[in-house]
Amino acid sequence: MFKHLLFYSLKDNLRIKTVIFWNLIFPIVLSTFLSIALNGIQNSDKIRKTNIYVENSEIKKIYQNISRNEDIINIVNSNNPEKDILDGKIDAIVKGQKNLKIILGDNIVEDLIAYQISNAINKNMKLIELAIEANRGENIDKIIDSSSNYKSHLENAHDLSNKNYINGFFYTVLGMVSLSSMSYVVNNLDLLDINSKHGISRRLMSAPKSRFSFLAAVMLSTFLITIGQLILVTIYIDLVLKAGIFTKPLYFIITFIISTLLGVSLGSLISVSSKLDLQSKLGIGVGVYMLSSALAGMMQASIRLFVAEKLPLLDRFNPASIIYRLYASIYYFDSSEMFKENIFNAFIVILFVISITFVLTRRKEHESI
Numbered sequence: 001m002f003k004h005l006l007f008y009s010l011k012d013n014l015r016i017k018t019v020i021f022w023n024l025i026f027p028i029v030l031s032t033f034l035s036i037a038l039n040g041i042q043n044s045d046k047i048r049k050t051n052i053y054v055e056n057s058e059i060k061k062i063y064q065n066i067s068r069n070e071d072i073i074n075i076v077n078s079n080n081p082e083k084d085i086l087d088g089k090i091d092a093i094v095k096g097q098k099n100l101k102i103i104l105g106d107n108i109v110e111d112l113i114a115y116q117i118s119n120a121i122n123k124n125m126k127l128i129e130l131a132i133e134a135n136r137g138e139n140i141d142k143i144i145d146s147s148s149n150y151k152s153h154l155e156n157a158h159d160l161s162n163k164n165y166i167n168g169f170f171y172t173v174l175g176m177v178s179l180s181s182m183s184y185v186v187n188n189l190d191l192l193d194i195n196s197k198h199g200i201s202r203r204l205m206s207a208p209k210s211r212f213s214f215l216a217a218v219m220l221s222t223f224l225i226t227i228g229q230l231i232l233v234t235i236y237i238d239l240v241l242k243a244g245i246f247t248k249p250l251y252f253i254i255t256f257i258i259s260t261l262l263g264v265s266l267g268s269l270i271s272v273s274s275k276l277d278l279q280s281k282l283g284i285g286v287g288v289y290m291l292s293s294a295l296a297g298m299m300q301a302s303i304r305l306f307v308a309e310k311l312p313l314l315d316r317f318n319p320a321s322i323i324y325r326l327y328a329s330i331y332y333f334d335s336s337e338m339f340k341e342n343i344f345n346a347f348i349v350i351l352f353v354i355s356i357t358f359v360l361t362r363r364k365e366h367e368s369i
Contacts, residue, residue, distance in 0.1 A: 005217035013184050013225050023180045024229045027173045028236050034173070035241045038166045049074045050113045053081040054094045062121055063094070072113055094118055098125065104305050112332065115305055167245050170237050171327035172298050177233055178259035178323060179292065181226040182285040185267030188218040190278045215272075215361055219264050226260045248330050251339060255326045258346045262319045265353040272360045289320075296320035322346045 014020070050073045054060040060075060067073045076090060084090040085105050092114035093103040102118045104111040238246045246252055270285050295318050297304025304324070308315040315321050322342050329338040 002213050002217060005214055006221055009188055009217045009221035010225065012188055013221055016184070016187055019180075019183045019187065022183070023177055023226070024232065027177050027229075027233045031170060031173050031233065031237050031241060034166065034169050035237075035243065038169065050091045051076045051089065052092045052094060052114055053078050053084070053090050055081075056095075056097045059094065059097060059100065059121075063117075066117060073117065092118075100125075102305075102309075111305060112328070115308070167243060167331055168328075170243055170245050171324070171331070173237075174230060174233065175259060175298070175320060175323040175327065176293075177230055178226065178256070179263045179266075179289050179320060181222050181260055181263035182267030182270065182289060183282060184222040184225065185218060185264055186271045186281045186285050187278070188222070189215065189268060189271035190281070212358075212361060215268065215357075219268055222264050222267070223260055226263065227256055230256045230260065245331075251330045254343070255323075255330065258326065258343060258350075259323045261350050262323065262346060265350050265357065266319060268357045269353050269360075272357055292318055292320035296324045298324065316345055317349050319346075319349060322349070 052063060052073055053076055054063050063073070063075050067075050078084045078090060081090055081093045082103075085093055085103065088105065088107075091105050091107055091111065094114075095101045095103070100118050100122050102115060104114060234246055234252070237243050266288060267285060270281055270288065274281055274284065276284075294303060295307050295314065297307075298320060304315070304321065307318075307321075322345055325342045326339060326346075329336075329342065333339075
């Protein structure tokens, strides 16, 4: 019975022309236009050093030590830093002494570099304060030295000219495909609603088969189709557009799986948690997708960093933010720490959402009686 449900769900998914368009055709077309429009960046606008203005003279010395050890930042002077950051002359402004506050511009990669370095300095200064309070004077010099000689996790930090902006946009397209799997699930799980307009809905609900079997079949079919779409879009971007984004195959496969599970689980929750009609549920799905993407900075990079600073818990478990950081950690970082952390965060979100979906589905188990 499960095989029949899975086959039916796969066939039904492939019949949804609008979803096929937005999840496969549109990403390919969008990637093509991005490649054409931004192709000049790959050759003429390589990732440059990040220009940082530091307000406090003592903190400035730490940044200057980093700039001498790592060829990724410039410490600049400015008479009007607020104006210069708007004009693009400065990428970041660092204020404060104990708790550093950072104001960022609109350059994605430079913002990421400035934020990571400032965050590391902040943590090291807090360690220094704790060491002083604990009267561990013998370790102070080592801690200060570690903050002054901060080693960036950026891959090939000495030669960032190998990185280009275009790939960041392509990763956003892949994230869009993963989250858009919500539409597939919402469409198919509408059949679980006894009041659905689908003629087959009542027959399915009266069949001697658990709703969990149908839910599992829909989730699995959506997962398989979305993975297939991600592979096709990646092949097109990597081989046809020659973007070279498929740099770490194992990490990419894991990211495909995790990001798709996020989209599928969210779509399942939206479907079973509401008694609204199909169009209203699809509208909720679009709203969740747009809000999550906006908070992840896919529409404006500064929003992501604002959320990370002011609402760190939301940033940590926001699905789109998790997907963004997974791809960013593959491309920009040599360390796997950031990748592993976001895999862990993704599993927490997936388990939480699936648990709620399970409870809500169980409550509706005998709704057709």
